[in-house]
Structures are given as structure tokens and as C-alpha cells.
Amino acid sequence: MGPYSTGPTYFSSAPFGIATMNLGPFSAVSKSSLAFGVLSASIVILLTTAFVRVPGAHAGPPGASSTQPPTYLPSISDMMIETIQPRHERIWRAEQAGDWDFVAYELGNLRGAFGRLGRAHPTEQNTPLPDMIESVTKQPFEDLKVAINRRDGAEFGKAYDELSEACNSCHQALNHGTVVIGRPAGAAQSDLIFGKAGR
Numbered sequence: 001m002g003p004y005s006t007g008p009t010y011f012s013s014a015p016f017g018i019a020t021m022n023l024g025p026f027s028a029v030s031k032s033s034l035a036f037g038v039l040s041a042s043i044v045i046l047l048t049t050a051f052v053r054v055p056g057a058h059a060g061p062p063g064a065s066s067t068q069p070p071t072y073l074p075s076i077s078d079m080m081i082e083t084i085q086p087r088h089e090r091i092w093r094a095e096q097a098g099d100w101d102f103v104a105y106e107l108g109n110l111r112g113a114f115g116r117l118g119r120a121h122p123t124e125q126n127t128p129l130p131d132m133i134e135s136v137t138k139q140p141f142e143d144l145k146v147a148i149n150r151r152d153g154a155e156f157g158k159a160y161d162e163l164s165e166a167c168n169s170c171h172q173a174l175n176h177g178t179v180v181i182g183r184p185a186g187a188a189q190s191d192l193i194f195g196k197a198g199r
């Protein structure tokens with residue numbers, strides 16, 4: 001059992017820690033008036049600097065930077081819809097179709113997607129995202145791997161529900177409890193054909 005295997009403990013303490021940190025600097029009135037003074041002074045300096053610099057901007061070297069499109073960093077929400085949610089669903093659909101090879105393949109891809117999510121967004125609401133991902137997904141991923149290796153449908157079902165719980169515990173911890181994940185229901189809207197590879 002590693003330090004991150006106790007998911008619920010990690011999350012129950014984190015929000016309180018964050019709340020205390022955020023409230024600290026604003027609790028004393030004298031401190032906030034001082035902060036306001038400093039802020040006003042900073043604004044004056046910023047405005048002055050901006051005014052002085054504007055004419056110089058036109059004389060700058062003709063760089064290509066202004067014509068380059070801005071870098072697109074997918075938001076956490078974008079990555080959830082693009083990379084996490086479809087793989088979560090595919091893992092289920094493939095198992096239902098008995099295509100264990102695809103289940104194993106997609107589980108690897110889901111892990112990879114979580115890794116990229118953590119690297120793209122190292123912190124969210126003062127919480128290190130990679131640690132949080134590791135904390136909630138480690139056990140379900142291990143259990144899924146065991147179930148896949150044994151080709152055990154019942155074990156798979158349990159481990160899959162654990163994984164969905166992992167999704168939900170992070171959503172709750174990051175104030176997005178409205179996003180509730182479970183077993184895919186209804187017909188698959190998919191062009192993937194399971195169980196036919198190599199035939």
C-alpha cells in the first residue's frame with residue numbers, strides 16, 4: 001500500500017487545507033488595506049510603464065510571432081471529453097463484446113491519457129493533479145489488469161465500478177460533483193467492431 005492508495009483520506013483532508021490557505025491573507029482588515037495600497041501603487045507603475053513603452057513597440061524587429069496562432073492548451077474539460085471519457089466507455093463495450101485484447105489495449109491508452117492530463121495541468125485548485133490522479137486510479141487500474149489477465153467478467157465488473165468511483169471522487173473533490181460517471185447504458189454509437197481483429 002503506497003501513500004496514495006488511501007484515496008478517501010487524501011480527499012477528505014485536501015479541501016479544508018485549501019480553504020484555510022485561501023482565507024488566511026484576507027482575514028485581517030489592516031492587511032487588506034495595506035494590500036490595496038500596494039495594489040494601487042502597482043497599477044500606477046504598470047500604467048506608466050505601458051505608456052512609455054507603447055511608441056517603442058512599433059520600432060521592434062519584424063518577428064513572425066504576431067502571425068503565429070496562439071498555442072492551444074486543451075482544458076481539463078476538453079481532455080475529459082476527448083481522451084478520458086471515450087476510453088472509459090470503450091473499455092466497457094469491448095469487455096461486453098468479449099474482446100479482451102482490445103480491453104487491455106484501451107486500458108493502456110486510458111492510463112496514458114491520464115498521464116498527459118497531469119502533465120498538461122500540473123495543478124488544479126491548488127491541488128497537484130498528477131498526485132490526485134495516481135491516488136484515485138492506482139487501485140482500480142491494478143484490479144482491472146488482474147481481471148483482464150484472468151479473463152474474469154465478474155472481477156472486471158467490480159474493478160470497472162471502482163474506476164468509475166475514482167472518476168467521481170475526483171469530480172467531487174474538485175467541485176464538479178455534478179459530473180457522475182457509471183457503466184455505459186444503451187446501445188453503443190460506435191463504428192468500432194470488437195472481436196473481429198485478424199479475421
Ligand code: HEC
Nearest residue numbers: 076077080084085088132133166167170171174176179181
Ligand atoms: C484527477 C481528477 C479527475 C479524475 C480522476 C477524473 N476527472 Fe473527469 N473531470 C475532472 C475535472 C476537474 C472536471 C471539470 C473540468 C471543468 O469543467 O473545468 C472533469 C470533468 C469531466 C467531464 C465533463 C466534461 C464536460 O465538459 O462535460 C467528464 C465527462 C469526465 N470528467 C469524465 C471522467 C471520467 C470518465 C473519468 C474516469 C475514467 C474521470 N473524468 C476522471 C477531473 C477528473
